[in-house]
Amino acid sequence: MSPSTLPASVPLHCPGVAIIGGGPAGLMAAEAARAAGVEVDLFEAKASAGRKFLIAGRGGLNLTHGDPRPDFDRRYTLGARSVAGWLDAFDGPALRRWAAELGVRTFVGTSGRVFPEDLKAAPLLRSWIARLKADGVRFHMRHRWIGFDGEGRALVDMPGGTRHLEARAVVLALGGGSWPQLGSDGAWLPWLSARGVPTRPLDASNCGFERPWTDLFRTRFAGAPLKPVAALWTDADGVARSRQGECVVSEYGLEGSLLYAIGADLRAALQARGEAGLLLDLLPATPEAKVREALGRDRDGRSLSEVLRRRLRLEGAKAALLRECLPPATLGDPAALAAAIKRLPIGLGPPRPIAEAISTAGGIALEAVDDDLAIRALPGWYACGEMLDWDAPTGGYLLTACFASGRIAGRTAASRAATRP
Numbered sequence: 388m389s390p391s392t393l394p395a396s397v398p399l400h401c402p403g404v405a406i407i408g409g410g411p412a413g414l415m416a417a418e419a420a421r422a423a424g425v426e427v428d429l430f431e432a433k434a435s436a437g438r439k440f441l442i443a444g445r446g447g448l449n450l451t452h453g454d455p456r457p458d459f460d461r462r463y464t465l466g467a468r469s470v471a472g473w474l475d476a477f478d479g480p481a482l483r484r485w486a487a488e489l490g491v492r493t494f495v496g497t498s499g500r501v502f503p504e505d506l507k508a509a510p511l512l513r514s515w516i517a518r519l520k521a522d523g524v525r526f527h528m529r530h531r532w533i534g535f536d537g538e539g540r541a542l543v544d545m546p547g548g549t550r551h552l553e554a555r556a557v558v559l560a561l562g563g564g565s566w567p568q569l570g571s572d573g574a575w576l577p578w579l580s581a582r583g584v585p586t587r588p589l590d591a592s593n594c595g596f597e598r599p600w601t602d603l604f605r606t607r608f609a610g611a612p613l614k615p616v617a618a619l620w621t622d623a624d625g626v627a628r629s630r631q632g633e634c635v636v637s638e639y640g641l642e643g644s645l646l647y648a649i650g651a652d653l654r655a656a657l658q659a660r661g662e663a664g665l666l667l668d669l670l671p672a673t674p675e676a677k678v679r680e681a682l683g684r685d686r687d688g689r690s691l692s693e694v695l696r697r698r699l700r701l702e703g704a705k706a707a708l709l710r711e712c713l714p715p716a717t718l719g720d721p722a723a724l725a726a727a728i729k730r731l732p733i734g735l736g737p738p739r740p741i742a743e744a745i746s747t748a749g750g751i752a753l754e755a756v757d758d759d760l761a762i763r764a765l766p767g768w769y770a771c772g773e774m775l776d777w778d779a780p781t782g783g784y785l786l787t788a789c790f791a792s793g794r795i796a797g798r799t800a801a802s803r804a805a806t807r808p
């Protein structure tokens with residue numbers, strides 16, 4: 388039964404702010420609203436809050452990044468200007484101080500990424516939720532917002548039935564669409580579009596790209612890192628770019644932080660031209676002339692593999708990738724091979740499905756909300772976190788923007804709740 392055909396329901400009354408979604412953005416909104424002195428009810432579809440946050444802890448919980456601003460702001464590949472406004476109120480150092488207040492000390496890793504000292508999410512989440520409860524935030528688990536009824540009232544499915552929500556202000560913090568088994572499934576997108584809220588389809592971000600491998604290469608090298616390598620590509624403005632980093636060969640193609648960092652441009656190129664046009668430099672520290680010289684010298688009876696390994700330290704997955712991607716004629720021509728080692732064309736196919744991605748772009752268009760994160764088309768409703776249409780690579784930028792936007796939405800929703808009957 389669609390929400391609009393549901394029978395009239397009894398109200399679910401919230402005297403202050405209702406937060407829907409118990410991820411990092413929703414929890415931060417709850418904290419900010421409560422700190423402003425209003426009553427806060429938090430509704431979460433799952434049996435517990437912060438499930439994706441806990442999964443992020445499996446990779447060490449990269450909370451934020453040590454980049455100073457404005458370099459930090461520039462890492463947002465979509466929506467950087469809006470995110471910068473949120474960060475003015477709560478940036479990376481503020482996030483670290485906040486974590487310390489919860490008893491979680493953080494450190495800056497060699498890559499500039501910031502982690503809790505114990506690399507875990509659970510202790511932080513536990514003490515945060517305990518503090519929110521002690522401060523009076525009421526948690527309602529297994530309460531799922533299921534859309535609007537015919538009168539435009541928000542309906543909540545909860546143990547015992549469906550009720551319509553009555554609140555002075557509502558903060559939506561429903562996340563994007565990746566890893567739907569953890570709770571954020573993007574189901575809300577058509578409900579908001581139907582109410583006149585500008586939205587964009589969700590797009591997989593921070594995910595791998597498909598590239599069919601031969602059985603031999605996949606069997607031997609799936610899981611093998613390619614590092615260091617440099618990616619050479621053309622960005623959305625047609626500017627030639629390069630970036631050094633690491634990627635990983637996977638069963639289906641390529642993944643890893645280097646691809647996540649440039650994924651927005653690759654997706655745009657795939658959409659515009661049907662191909663990503665990615666080149667990999669397998670020896671970023673070695674000039675092409677040196678590679679050419681090493682390959683042009685007499686081989687002294689050595690095989691190509693031996694020459695690559697001994698003279699250029701090019702072996703394992705990197706060397707196999709050359710055989711995988713290049714025709715025999717190129718492998719047999721030292722100058723052409725040297726050029727290919729420095730600019731190996733990797734024909735990437737589509738990004739992996741949204742469900743597998745670390746995050747999603749798309750969602751509520753940033754022009755749909757004002758600087759206070761109030762949804763223009765829905766007075767009294769606010770939005771924060773990954774459900775807004777911004778994007779960033781991994782590195783702690785995702786969580787930082789979720790926390791920062793949650794803080795703004797919670798604070799401004801509270802000020803509306805305090806002033807409206």
Ligand SMILES: Cc1cc2nc3c(=O)[nH]c(=O)nc-3n(C[C@H](O)[C@H](O)[C@H](O)COP(=O)(O)OP(=O)(O)OC[C@H]3O[C@@H](n4cnc5c(N)ncnc54)[C@H](O)[C@@H]3O)c2cc1C
Binds near residue numbers: 530785789
């Ligand atoms: C494997 C993995 C690792 C990651 N690692 C990192 C990392 O190290 N650093 C980093 O910065 N980011 C990381 N991320 C991304 C980060 O976890 C997300 O960007 C962040 O959790 C988004 O926060 P959010 O509050 O907007 O949404 P979510 O965390 O998705 O929370 C949304 C909540 O809303 C609830 N909800 C959804 N629909 C409804 C509904 N209709 N009614 C009621 N409740 C609903 C969901 O159940 C969920 O609890 C990782 C993501 C994944 C998948």
